[in-house]
Amino acid sequence: MAEKDSKYDPLVIEKVFPAPAALLVDKQPAVNVMAKECLFVLDANTLLAPFLIGKESLKDVKKVFASLVSQDRLFLPAQAVREYAKHRASKIADIYTHIQQKLSSLPSNPQPLAIPMFEDVPAYTAVGEGADKVRSAVKEYKSKLQELLSQVRNWHGDDPVSTLYASIFLESHVIEHGKSLEDLSADLERRTIHGIPPGFKDKAKPDGGIGDVAIWHTILKLGSDRKRDVIFVSNDAKPDWMVRGGDEGLFPKFELIAEFHRTTGHRFWILPFDRFLELLGAAPGTVVEVASTTDVPSTSFATKIASDFLAAIANVETLDLDAVFHRLHGSIMAFLGPDESDEDAEYEYIHDQRFSALVKRFGELLSVYLTQNDLKFGQPKTLKRVLALLIRMDELNREIAYHAARMKRSTTEQQRELRELAEEFIELHMKITTGLHF
Structure with missing residues (x-):
């Protein structure tokens, strides 16, 4: 031994x-x-x-x-x-x-x-x-x-x-x-x-x-x-x-x-x-x-x-403000559309890895835009609402993604709120891009 x-x-x-x-x-x-x-x-x-x-x-x-x-x-x-x-x-x-x-x-x-x-x-x-x-x-x-x-x-x-x-x-x-x-x-x-x-x-x-x-x-x-x-x-x-x-x-x-x-x-x-x-x-x-x-x-x-x-x-x-706005629109449409939605999925969220960076960039560019006199892109009240939507969506998206990765708990309420905010964003995007933002 x-x-x-x-x-x-x-x-x-x-x-x-x-x-x-x-x-x-x-x-x-x-x-x-x-x-x-x-x-x-x-x-x-x-x-x-x-x-x-x-x-x-x-x-x-x-x-x-x-x-x-x-x-x-x-x-x-x-x-x-x-x-x-x-x-x-x-x-x-x-x-x-x-x-x-x-x-x-x-x-x-x-x-x-x-x-x-x-x-x-x-x-x-x-x-x-x-x-x-x-x-x-x-x-x-x-x-x-x-x-x-x-x-x-x-x-x-x-x-x-x-x-x-x-x-x-x-x-x-x-x-x-x-x-x-x-x-x-x-x-x-x-x-x-x-x-x-x-x-x-x-x-x-x-x-x-x-x-x-x-x-x-x-x-x-x-x-x-x-x-x-x-x-x-x-x-x-x-x-x-x-x-x-x-x-x-x-x-x-x-x-x-x-x-x-x-x-x-x-x-x-x-x-x-x-x-x-x-x-x-x-x-x-x-x-x-x-x-x-x-x-x-x-x-x-x-x-x-x-x-x-x-x-x-x-x-x-x-990217400039218009490009960021439209890329955000694309990410959110992908989330709402049939390609990314899965009725059997327990966790649904925005999968675009650039989403947080795009939201941050939109906020930075918007703060500069609102100091200008010639507001051709959209009115301040509407654009500030868009930014508020995006910030809240980013918070919800991160939380859902976290629990999806770790299977920690249900995020049904967060997913419901995220979808509602996403739909409101799409409506505002249409109004802004068609000039109906007053």
Whole structure:
């Protein structure tokens, strides 16, 4: 028998669950009840997740974090901060590499079509004009890519996410575990031999899983010192932390809950980042966007950031008010039309991924338009109603899409309201485009 096997304790379960009678009557409080007073601890993957979200969602995340910090309820394990710092650089490098690849893969400018015999043909003239527009668009596209590369290149700890953290967290929010390397190593060995979470499934990691054990002891220390319940915010649903059902982490391993209660006298839970934000009152759109970042591979990380940015430049940012208005009309008609409607579908919403960007662009352009004297496009009252409709539709659409992805709950009322607002938008669009907007 190997030396490691000789250390196996056949009665280890008695040490993991030393008070079996309590297991029969002990009740874990509801998470929404815990969340009102507990301390929150952020994992490294949670700290990295905001690199994948947009400006407005990042503001929302900052609002949630700042509120908890002001209440002295948000903390970071030192090990999680170190892991975040290690992986942050590689994530930014991935983004930079992807943008470079996008720039190098752009096609050459179209060459002029030189066929003199067609000079009097309108279509030939139109082809030439179209080629000029393509050349101009490609030039602008490359320019924006270069600007973005320059911006990423000049990030030295002052990227938007790092700046956010620097403005919120102090040294006092970073918690050390207080254990020696020898103590952590011995505990990791014990957990690995006996299959006790966490860390026992991380033998293949360079650190052998000691990082997870360090974070766990930090959580135990925080709960003991502060005498409070703790919720660990992590997108890591590995089986040495979570009980899994299918592809999802359902709830923390009971061994963790029991050890935390035995050590601190208080309660422990684990939440993914999106659920944490939802409980703390973040906007539905933020919750949806954060949910889409869960378990994103590093190769997709750069693709999502750069592609979303570039799509905005190419498809939305360069559009004028009339073009945005008509693209919104097309997206909403697709939602109302038979091609996208499914009588058997539980969740119906606008599937155009540009919809939120189009709504935002419409609002920006409208604010400029309303300062002009020559209001040919439409009257202020009508256009302001259109904007109000679009903003509410975007909120509803994000909420429905979120619950459609996670199958969280019924959104029948939200879908009904979205459809009613969509129909009103179509009516107003017709009045504006036909001049009946007074």
